[in-house]
Amino acid sequence: MALVIIINLIVVCGLVWLTMTKGVERALPLLVFVLVLCPAESQIAIPGLFLLTTWRVGLVTFTILYLTFKDSSGAPPILTRTPLTFLIPLHVVWCLLSTANSVSPVDSLKQVLSYAVEYYLLYFILTRTISSLRTIHKILAAMVIAVGIACVFGWVEAYYDWRVTQWFPATTYTFMHGTELEGRGERIISTFSNYSLFGAGIAFAIVDVFYFLRIAKTTAWKVLLWLTLILMFWVIYKTTTRGPWLAAIIGGVLLLLYSSAHTRKSFLVIASLCVAVFLIRPGVWETVKNQYLATIDTDMESNPEASSYQYRWALWRVGADVLARDPIREVLGYGMGTFYDLHIKAEFNGNPNFLYESCDEAWVQQMVETGYVGLGIFALVLITPALLTLRNMWKVPRRYRYLCWVLFINMVQYYFMMTNVAIYGWGQTAYMLWIWIAISVIYVPLVQKETVADDRVEFSQAEPLPQLVGAA
Numbered sequence: 001m002a003l004v005i006i007i008n009l010i011v012v013c014g015l016v017w018l019t020m021t022k023g024v025e026r027a028l029p030l031l032v033f034v035l036v037l038c039p040a041e042s043q044i045a046i047p048g049l050f051l052l053t054t055w056r057v058g059l060v061t062f063t064i065l066y067l068t069f070k071d072s073s074g075a076p077p078i079l080t081r082t083p084l085t086f087l088i089p090l091h092v093v094w095c096l097l098s099t100a101n102s103v104s105p106v107d108s109l110k111q112v113l114s115y116a117v118e119y120y121l122l123y124f125i126l127t128r129t130i131s132s133l134r135t136i137h138k139i140l141a142a143m144v145i146a147v148g149i150a151c152v153f154g155w156v157e158a159y160y161d162w163r164v165t166q167w168f169p170a171t172t173y174t175f176m177h178g179t180e181l182e183g184r185g186e187r188i189i190s191t192f193s194n195y196s197l198f199g200a201g202i203a204f205a206i207v208d209v210f211y212f213l214r215i216a217k218t219t220a221w222k223v224l225l226w227l228t229l230i231l232m233f234w235v236i237y238k239t240t241t242r243g244p245w246l247a248a249i250i251g252g253v254l255l256l257l258y259s260s261a262h263t264r265k266s267f268l269v270i271a272s273l274c275v276a277v278f279l280i281r282p283g284v285w286e287t288v289k290n291q292y293l294a295t296i297d298t299d300m301e302s303n304p305e306a307s308s309y310q311y312r313w314a315l316w317r318v319g320a321d322v323l324a325r326d327p328i329r330e331v332l333g334y335g336m337g338t339f340y341d342l343h344i345k346a347e348f349n350g351n352p353n354f355l356y357e358s359c360d361e362a363w364v365q366q367m368v369e370t371g372y373v374g375l376g377i378f379a380l381v382l383i384t385p386a387l388l389t390l391r392n393m394w395k396v397p398r399r400y401r402y403l404c405w406v407l408f409i410n411m412v413q414y415y416f417m418m419t420n421v422a423i424y425g426w427g428q429t430a431y432m433l434w435i436w437i438a439i440s441v442i443y444v445p446l447v448q449k450e451t452v453a454d455d456r457v458e459f460s461q462a463e464p465l466p467q468l469v470g471a472a
Contacts, residue, residue: 016061042168213266
């Protein structure tokens with residue numbers, strides 16, 4: 001408890017100091033760093049109300065600072081309306097309607113408020129605070145640094161059997177924390193709540209590191225990025241979780257579809273290092289191969305790993321069956337955060353009364369909890385920014401397009417991971433998603449603003465027209 005209080009004080013003081021000395025926008029990278037690095041265990045339970053996590057402390061503190069100092073610069077926000085101005089309130093209203101018909105109204109209301117206060121509020125303050133491309137780079141760098149530090153903790157955890165969350169109060173989860181009964185033993189989680197979430201965070205950050213490698217100018221920064229990249233590949237392997245591995249592969253393939261010669265050379269280096277590791281350490285290749293074979297294995301009775309992947313497909317059938325029990329439930333669902341309260345029993349792997357204790361499919365969870373209409377609205381909220389980002393690639397000058405592509409890849413990776421684990425609403429990765437969404441929405445107006453500014457500087461530095469005519 002003392003450690004949590006100290007961390008919260010450091011976060012509050014850091015945000016206040018940066019805002020008072022350098023402005024509210026300069027405090028954003030620290031906020032992002034806190035949201036991505038701090039574990040869910042950094043919390044203080046307020047009985048009967050909610051958990052006061054360090055994430056919430058940081059968000060509330062920054063929101064107060066934003067409301068207090070937002071007018072100090074005198075400059076209006078870049079955007080007053082965003083593509084999600086209508087969709088986000090619509091999703092909140094629908095979730096409230098679902099809550100009114102919830103099997104657990106209090107828990108559902110808490111979940112709706114959590115979404116609104118944490119994710120949608122974060123989106124709001126980011127889109128109204130960011131005013132330069134430099135801030136975007138600092139925010140993404142803060143995210144990469146946070147995941148890099150988490151990888152350091154993960155590496156220590158893998159080789160020295162020490163977990164940083166041991167310093168924090170114990171927390172109970174509704175999903176597997178660091179252990180799974182699949183014969184893979186204790187898996188590393190670092191500061192994340194689950195090995196899949198940790199692996200996903202690394203897969204996302206790897207794409208961002210490649211972006212920074214492309215724009216890095218100093219040798220020291222390039223060396224640090226390469227060391228971070230190698231560490232990330234090392235640690236994501238040690239998580240031994242297939243979803244994040246696939247997310248990393250998806251990110252790499254998409255990067256290569258629109259990449260420079262520099263990025264292709266970087267991939268060649270990484271591929272060469274991987275091949276070298278496979279040759280030097282054949283056990284590494286055997287682990288990767290066995291994970292692949294286990295995934296495509298059809299003998300689920302003798303192979304728990306194959307069973308765990310088929311479980312995700314079965315969830316769609318089970319979710320549809322549960323909703324089909326009542327037409328009203330098909331429309332409104334059972335209420336936010338209630339999947340685990342339903343104690344669903346259905347056929348799986350030959351067992352007619354298998355208990356579906358977890359929902360390793362975030363899309364199915366949204367479908368069951370908010371109905372088909374709620375799932376549709378939720379999908380529009382998430383997919384709209386990705387499609388707009390893809391379209392925006394052709395609205396900005398060529399030198400600005402690569403970041404649009406990187407943000408699009410990150411969102412695609414996240415939506416893929418939603419088919420593998422209940423990733424939405426759990427910890428750091430959801431904050432990462434809404435940071436990318438906010439950046440993608442604000443990016444084009446910022447590019448247009450800075451392009452105009454560059455043109456003005458170039459024009460002001462040009463030789464006056466009369467002198468040019470005279471010289472001719």
